[in-house]
Amino acid sequence: AFAEADARHARLVLxxxxxDDPIVPVxxxxxxxxxxxLEGAHAAAVEVLDAAVTLxxxxxxxxxxxxxxxxxxxxxxxxxxxxxxxxxxxxGRERSRHxxxxxxxxxxxxxxxxxxxxxxxxxEPSLTGPVVVGVDGSAAxxxxxxxxxxxxxxxxxxxxxxxxxxxxxxxxxxESPRLSExxxxxxxxxxxxxxGWREKFPxxxxxxxxxxxxxxxxxxxxxxxxxxLVLGTHGRGALGRMLLGSVVxxxxxxxxxxxxxxxxxxxxxx
Numbered sequence: 001a002f003a004e005a006d007a008r009h010a011r012l013v014l015x016x017x018x019x020d021d022p023i024v025p026v027x028x029x030x031x032x033x034x035x036x037x038l039e040g041a042h043a044a045a046v047e048v049l050d051a052a053v054t055l056x057x058x059x060x061x062x063x064x065x066x067x068x069x070x071x072x073x074x075x076x077x078x079x080x081x082x083x084x085x086x087x088x089x090x091x092g093r094e095r096s097r098h099x100x101x102x103x104x105x106x107x108x109x110x111x112x113x114x115x116x117x118x119x120x121x122x123x124e125p126s127l128t129g130p131v132v133v134g135v136d137g138s139a140a141x142x143x144x145x146x147x148x149x150x151x152x153x154x155x156x157x158x159x160x161x162x163x164x165x166x167x168x169x170x171x172x173x174x175e176s177p178r179l180s181e182x183x184x185x186x187x188x189x190x191x192x193x194x195x196g197w198r199e200k201f202p203x204x205x206x207x208x209x210x211x212x213x214x215x216x217x218x219x220x221x222x223x224x225x226x227x228x229l230v231l232g233t234h235g236r237g238a239l240g241r242m243l244l245g246s247v248v249x250x251x252x253x254x255x256x257x258x259x260x261x262x263x264x265x266x267x268x269x270x
Contacts, residue, residue: 001014001056001089002056002057002059002060002063002065003059003060004087004089004119005060005063005065006059006060006062006063007154007155008086008087008154010086010087011063011064011065011066012063012064012065012066013065013066013067013068013081013085014049014052014053014056014065014066014067014068015068015070015077015078015081016045016048016049016052016067016068016069016070017069017070017071017072017073017074017076017077017078018041018044018045018069018070018071019071019072019073042069045069046069049067049069053065053067068081074106075105075106075109075110075113078090078106078110078114079109079110079113079114079115082110082114082115082116082118083115085115085116086116086117087116087117087118087119088110088114088116088117088118088119089118089119089121090106090107090110090111090118090119090120090121091104091106091107091120091121091122091123092107092120092121092122092123092125092252092255092258092259107120107252108249108252111233111248111252111261112233114263115263117147117260117261117262117263118260118261119228119258119259119260119261120252120255120258120259120261121258122255122256122257122258125256125257125258126224126225126226126227126256126257127227127257127258128225128227129157129225129226129227129257130152130157130158130159130160130207130225130226130227131148131151131152131155131157131158131159131160131226131227131228131229131230132148132159132160132161132162132219132222132223132226132228132229132230132257133145133147133148133159133160133161133162133229133230133231134162134163134164134215134219134229134230134231134232134247135161135162135163135189135190135193135194136163136189136193136215136232137189137192137193138232138264139232139264140232140233140262140263140264141193141232142193142232142264143232143262143263143264144230144231144232144260144262145161145193145194145197145230146197146262147230147260147262148161148228148230148260149197149200149201149204150201151228151230151260152201152204153201153203153204155227156203157227158204158205158206158207159204159205159206159207160206160207160209160222160226161190161193161194161206161207161208161209162209162211162218162219162222163186163187163189163190163193163208163209163210163211164186164210164211164212164213164214164215164217164218164219165182165183165186165210165211165212179212183210183212186210187208187210190208190210191208194206194208209222215247216246216247216250216251216254219231219247219251219255220251220254220255223255223256223257224256224257226257227257227258228257228258228259228260229251229255229257229258229259229260230259230260230262231247231248231251231259231260231261231262232261232262232263232264233248233261233262233263248261
């Protein structure tokens with residue numbers, strides 16, 4: 001987050017949220033009440049922010065920053081902070097916990113409800129290489145493409161645009177003639193999804209990748225050595241915010257690089 005704020009010449013807001021949980025259920029019928037240690041909890045929260053500042057200032061000491069303590073659930077605090085933000089950065093999966101992909105509830109809730117793009121950063125992420133963007137021709141994809149071109153131009157790296165379509169339909173393998181047609185159609189859709197952006201960002205070298213793999217696998221393979229993977233999500237009201245889409249939710253759990261999730265302009269984020 002400090003590195004992004006430094007590159008964007010933006011102010012950084014460090015948010016730490018904490019809650020009181022004074023009721024401990026000894027049994028289903030007999031909860032036990034403990035008065036909360038408000039002073040101790042506040043002191044611990046301040047220590048968390050102090051440690052974050054000490055660590056991050058070694059990365060970008062010139063970034064103007066402020067601290068924000070919130071006694072609310074973490075996702076609520078971050079979603080509220082997103083209303084006047086350009087970008088929200090959250091922690092992603094922990095490789096040491098489950099290599100197959102573990103993600104706590106906070107990143108998914110923030111990604112689904114935030115009013116601005118959200119970047120989920122896994123532990124020990126890949127921070128070099130190209131920017132990868134998933135393209136499917138939707139409005140959400142258009143916003144993701146715009147974000148990806150800006151990121152690639154700002155960092156001076158290659159942009160890999162991925163459009164994937166499955167080899168099966170309803171569990172049945174598509175016959176070869178139809179597969180060829182789908183491949184050509186996918187190339188056309190990918191070209192249309194990038195139309196205009198090459199001219200707007202002539203400094204960005206673009207590689208188009210059409211894959212017959214499942215979208216999750218195609219994006220994972222393309223982003224293994226990437227500095228960032230950019231995806232769009234539809235944000236269709238509360239249900240859309242909760243479900244996000246199977247591709248976005250799955251990729252967030254397995255990506256080795258930071259994943260930026262971008263909502264389409266005008267999406268419902270209330």
